[in-house]
Amino acid sequence: xxxxxxxxxxxxxxxxxxxxxxxxxxxxxxxxxxxxxxxxxxxxxxxxxxxxxxxxxxxxxxxxxxxxxxxxxxxxxx
Numbered sequence: 001x002x003x004x005x006x007x008x009x010x011x012x013x014x015x016x017x018x019x020x021x022x023x024x025x026x027x028x029x030x031x032x033x034x035x036x037x038x039x040x041x042x043x044x045x046x047x048x049x050x051x052x053x054x055x056x057x058x059x060x061x062x063x064x065x066x067x068x069x070x071x072x073x074x075x076x077x078x
Contacts, residue, residue, distance in 0.1 A: 003045035009071060015057065015064055019044065023058035046070075 011017045026036045033055060040051040050070040056062040 002047045003041065005045045005050075007044055012054070012067060012071065013064060015060075020054075020058040023055055027055075027059060 005012075007019060011019060014020075023036060023040065026039060031039070033052070036055050037048065037051040040046065040054055041048065044051075044054075046054070047070075050067075053062065053067050053070045057064050057067055
């Protein structure tokens with residue numbers, strides 16, 4: 001499932017954004033990484049790689065700069 005992102009680049013690059021807090025909340029509620037990735041894609045758009053990287057950034061497992069690589073492969077949002 002590849003969809004255009006429903007949020008902007010500035011939001012994605014802000015580790016304190018509500019979206020990242022929401023992802024951390026999903027994790028603290030006991031959702032599996034796969035479930036979280038699916039919800040990210042369904043609610044925010046993107047592709048599997050972007051969703052997984054967003055989850056990892058939110059959990060502070062990878063640096064936010066890694067997200068930039070995924071963004072360059074994504075189509076611009078309308």
